[in-house]
Amino acid sequence: MDKKTSSAPSIWRVNLTPAVIGLIPAAVGINYVAKAFAEGLKLPVWLGSLGTFLASMLAGPIPGAISGFINNVIYGLTLSPVSTVYALTSIGIGIAVGVLHAKGGFSSARKIFVSALIIALVSSVISTPLNVIFWGGQTGIAWGDSLFAVLVANHVPVFIASFVDEFVLDILDKVVVAYVACLIYKQIPKKMISYFKD
Amino acid sequence: MEKPEMMQENLTRPWHERIDPVTKLLLIAVLTLLSFVLTNIFAEAALILATIFLLLFSGKLGSSMKALGFCAFMILTMLLIQGLFYPHNETLAFSLGAIAFYQEGLTYAALLGCRIIVIVLATNFFMRTTTISENAKYLENAGMKYKTVYLLMSVCYILPQMMQNLKKIQLAQRARGIGEQKSLIQKFKTILPILIPLVIKTLDQSMSRSISLQLRNFESKKRTVRALRRTYLMDKMFHRALGLTSIILIGCKVWMLINK
Numbered sequence: 001m002d003k004k005t006s007s008a009p010s011i012w013r014v015n016l017t018p019a020v021i022g023l024i025p026a027a028v029g030i031n032y033v034a035k036a037f038a039e040g041l042k043l044p045v046w047l048g049s050l051g052t053f054l055a056s057m058l059a060g061p062i063p064g065a066i067s068g069f070i071n072n073v074i075y076g077l078t079l080s081p082v083s084t085v086y087a088l089t090s091i092g093i094g095i096a097v098g099v100l101h102a103k104g105g106f107s108s109a110r111k112i113f114v115s116a117l118i119i120a121l122v123s124s125v126i127s128t129p130l131n132v133i134f135w136g137g138q139t140g141i142a143w144g145d146s147l148f149a150v151l152v153a154n155h156v157p158v159f160i161a162s163f164v165d166e167f168v169l170d171i172l173d174k175v176v177v178a179y180v181a182c183l184i185y186k187q188i189p190k191k192m193i194s195y196f197k198d
Numbered sequence: 199m200e201k202p203e204m205m206q207e208n209l210t211r212p213w214h215e216r217i218d219p220v221t222k223l224l225l226i227a228v229l230t231l232l233s234f235v236l237t238n239i240f241a242e243a244a245l246i247l248a249t250i251f252l253l254l255f256s257g258k259l260g261s262s263m264k265a266l267g268f269c270a271f272m273i274l275t276m277l278l279i280q281g282l283f284y285p286h287n288e289t290l291a292f293s294l295g296a297i298a299f300y301q302e303g304l305t306y307a308a309l310l311g312c313r314i315i316v317i318v319l320a321t322n323f324f325m326r327t328t329t330i331s332e333n334a335k336y337l338e339n340a341g342m343k344y345k346t347v348y349l350l351m352s353v354c355y356i357l358p359q360m361m362q363n364l365k366k367i368q369l370a371q372r373a374r375g376i377g378e379q380k381s382l383i384q385k386f387k388t389i390l391p392i393l394i395p396l397v398i399k400t401l402d403q404s405m406s407r408s409i410s411l412q413l414r415n416f417e418s419k420k421r422t423v424r425a426l427r428r429t430y431l432m433d434k435m436f437h438r439a440l441g442l443t444s445i446i447l448i449g450c451k452v453w454m455l456i457n458k
Contacts, residue, residue, distance in 0.1 A: 021411065022404040032364075
């Protein structure tokens with residue numbers, strides 16, 4: 001990894017440059033397409049955060065968080081209104097990916113796995129209260145909800161059962177998305193990476 | 199002053215087009231908050247009825263009903279899981295053989311389901327009665343930064359383009375027999391050669407778009423906001439009234455949670 005110099009721009013900069021303004025809609029589009037792919041092939045994962053991962057890796061946590069936020073707002077206003085509240089989760093994912101990527105959390109296969117677990121944890125912690133408020137604790141994925149039902153039937157508190165339901169699904173989803181995002185990131189031409197980073 | 203032909207146009211527009219987009223968004227917020235403040239299933243049903251009337255009078259009910267299909271499955275599974283396993287279940291509602299459904303769980307799931315329906319229908323009123331360009335013009339005139347407006351609106355324009363690309367790819371997928379694979383590993387292996395070029399192409403197009411923006415002096419401070427052609431019914435008054443109602447409803451909900 002390159003050593004950072006003191007003149008390197010902060011990862012927390014909030015400057016909506018034309019590069020970032022061009023990147024965010026693309027990230028939202030990638031989220032849509034990846035999600036549609038997963039649904040079309042009946043994969044047990046959502047893949048709907050692939051664009052957010054890439055935006056955070058390319059431009060930092062703030063553009064990543066913005067693209068995650070806009071993704072859910074637009075998705076909510078076009079397809080599934082309740083998705084809007086999960087914009088909070090997407091913001092968390094964007095920030096977590098951006099920070100972990102800047103700290104070298106995506107530099108080796110093992111580190112990617114650990115980073116994916118951290119991102120899954122962040123996602124689950126934010127999503128669980130929303131799942132309880134809106135869906136009584138369910139996630140809408142059949143096998144995750146079966147697990148939720150078993151736990152609730154065995155008198156496990158709803159919050160814990162919902163967290164387990166969400167976390168189990170998130171681990172699988174975020175591990176797959178993290179590896180796919182890294183694979184794509186490695187294929188991106190260097191000039192494109194430096195364009196979005198600057 | 200409004201030009202006479204503009205005034206005439208404004209008067210002939212249907213009522214829902216004379217309400218501004220921000221009022222409609224605030225209406226979603228008020229209806230959603232109200233559904234959370236109400237704890238009675240009949241009151242929730244009345245709220246659903248009110249949103250149905252809103253759509254009915256704007257002539258958008260039929261197209262909005264399709265949106266409910268999206269959450270119908272989730273509501274059904276909620277009724278099933280909560281009816282069976284809700285922690286406060288005591289009173290038997292009915293039983294199907296050895297499976298017993300309880301009243302408390304079913305009522306709780308029905309309450310959550312009603313809230314979801316209210317949110318979906320209220321959001322559909324906004325979706326079906328506004329256009330992207332109308333929203334963009336109104337938000338910029340209301341004082342939102344042009345960069346934020348561009349960001350929000352460009353997403354709306356890029357999505358149909360990407361969905362078109364996706365359809366082409368899915369057609370190609372079917373032609374290649376993708377989707378028939380049994381194992382997950384096989385499925386992942388076959389989608390990656392399609393997904394990776396699509397993503398890189400999208401990023402490349404976004405870079406070209408960004409360069410075009412720079413060349414067209416997008417960040418120039420000298421900008422003229424285009425004047426609104428339309429006028430809206432008492433927009434400022436609606437904003438204040440609905441904003442205040444939202445604050446009151448949030449206060450009510452917090453009060454209810456504290457005194458629970």
